[in-house]
Amino acid sequence: MSVAKKLAGQTAVYGVSSIVGRVLNTLLVPVYTARFVAAQYGIVTGLFAYVSFLNVVFTYGMETTFFRFANRPGTDRQELYDRVMTLLLLTSALFTVGLALLARPLMSLLALPPGHERYAVWIACILGLDAVAAIPFARLRLENKARKFAAIRLANILLNIGLNLFFIVFCPDVLAGKYLTPLQPLVARLYDPTVGVGYVFISNLAASTFTLVLLYRELLSVRLRLGLQPLRPLLRYAYPIMLMGLAGMVNETLDRILLPKWLPEGFYPGQDRLAAVGIYGACYKIAILMSLVIQAFKYAAEPFFFAQSTEKNSPHTFALVLKWFTLCCAVLFVAVSVNVDLVARVFLRSPEYLQGLSVVPVLLLANLFLGVYWNLSVWFKLTDKTYYGTYLGFAGAVLTIALNFLLIPVLGYMGSAIATLACYFMMAALCWWLGERHFPVPYPVVRLLTWLLVACGVVAVSWWLPLSDTWTAHAFHALLTLGFIGLIVLIEKPHRALGGA
Known part of the structure; x- marks a missing residue:
């Protein structure tokens, strides 16, 4: 088997395990929205937003650091593995205990009454177990054991x-x-109805524990090695990665943490803040459909970009890739936004969640621009100027915090959605502007922006043109979607035939 075929096969295995996993987890949303009221689901949404941040803190860049140092000439990989695992075992234990002791303050951040501290304890244990599993998973990837990696992830x-x-x-x-x-x-002996949404965390905790059991070979091979001096270069390399990860999490999940803090009491009549977080979090899951497409594209495109970088015509190829990526995402944006009432029937099984559907088109468009940013970021990856990615991430984080502070008290969760859109649009725009100066690519910017404006117009027509009859509305929305797709095919087909961007 050639190196290229082997790499492609492993990329497919990693990609399938990740994408299928996200799809399966997304399918739990209808279960949660059918069984939990919005305030209960708000607890799940809020706590898992904290998990996203704390995952970065618990591993503090050591996974990427392990990869980097393991591939340096002369490195004793077993010794490196032992030292990194020893450090992570120690810090994970300390962080887990510390977080468990801070259970009450953490619950107060979500405005939960006393008695829910066990949720924070379970979250702390999940984070600790997942952090310990990170390096064994990295070792499986390093040793090209893609099938075992994927099998354990899916299990x-x-x-x-x-x-x-x-x-x-x-x-x-x-x-x-x-x-x-x-x-x-x-069942009465196994199930306690008073636990409620706590079973979401218990299920995660059991799955994380089972993962460590499946990784027993990698864990039993560890020999504890203490000593700060050999770890200094590892920590110096790791902390910027952690900061970059935290900036990314600010852009991705901070809105669900800030919403219950900055939303005025009584902003939504008859609902408390946790209910608003639950509604926003459930509607956000619909927008993840765009994220799944981007994730699938990344697994296929990342090796392609690096392989094409040495080709003479690579800038033209990159422009063509961005064009068709954007057009495909624009079709998804229109299809879901225009027919969001049908999509909501699958995901949102309780009527109280439907009042937040207006954020879905905004969040879909935001994720579209995130995908555009990822395409445009090829320039700083190919020129080894990855520090620009850090700058752009922190710029997005600052804008996210500022806009959430300004908009949540005025617009509620729609303010959070607009902040997300503004953040990713700004990051994409800045990335394009900087790329033009360091690695010029003939992207059809005006053409693509025109198509996105047309897509927004189609969505606006579907939302603001009232149709009282349900079947008439469905038929009209289907015609709008097909009309937009037909317009793209009609106009872009000649360009495609000529190979133009």
């Missing part, structure tokens, strides 16, 4: 989903007498 996801369905759907239904009533005594 984690499937167990998590299975336990969620068991505790959130099966057990309550059995106790309610909907089916399998002979099992009620057994």
Whole structure:
């Protein structure tokens, strides 16, 4: 097998495990929105937003650092693995205990009454276990054990989903007498209704524990090696990566942390702040459909970009890739936004979540610009000027915080959605502007912006033109979607035939 075929095969395995995992986890949203009221789901949304930040802190860039140092000539990989694992085992234990001790203050950030501290303890344990598993997973990738990596990842996801369905759907239904009533005594011993949304965290904790069991070979091979001196170069390399990761998390998840803090009490009549977070978080999941497309594209395009970088015609190729990527994402943006009421029937199973649907087009467009930014960022990756990525990430973080502060008190969760859109649009625009000076590519900027404006116009027409009859509305929305696709095919087909951007 050639090196190229081997790389392509492993990329496909890693990609499938990641994308399928995200799809399967997204399918839990209908379960949560059907079984939990918005305020309960707000707890899940808020705490997992903190998890995104704390995951970066718990691993503090050591996964990437392990890859970098393991590939240096003369490195004893086993010794490096031992030292990194020893450090992570120590820090994970300290962070987990510290976070558990801070359970009450953390719960107060979400405005939860006393008695929910166990959620924070479970979250702390999940973070600690996942941090310990990070380096064994990195070692599997380093040793080209893609199938084992993917199998363990998928086992984690499937167990998590299975336990969620068991505790959130099966057990309550059995106790309610909907089916399998002979099992009620057994279920009553296994299931405590007062735990409620806590079973979401318990399921994650069980899956993380099971992952470490599956990684037992990699864990048993560790020999504890203490000593700060050999770790100094590792930590110097790791901390900028951690800062970059934190900046990325600000742009991606900070809105769900800031929303319950900066939303005025009573902003949404009859709802508390946690309910608003739950509604926003559930609607945000619909926008993840765009993220899944971007993730799939990244797995295929990243090796392609680097392979094409030495070709004479690579700038033209990059421009063509961005053009068709943007047009495909524009079609998805229109299709989901125009038909969002149909999509919502799948994801949002309780009527109270539907009032937040207006944020979906904004968040879809925001994620589209994130995908555009990722395409444009090829210039600083190919020129080894990756520090520009850090600058752009922190610029986006500053804008995200500022706009959330200004807009949440005025617009509620729509303010958070607009802040996300503004952040990713600014990052894409700055990345293009800087790229023109360091690595010029003939991107058809005006043409693509025109198409995006047309897409926004189509979505606006579908939202603001009232149609009382449901079937007439569905037919009109389908025609709008097909009309937009047909317009792209009609206008862009000659360019495609000529190979133009």
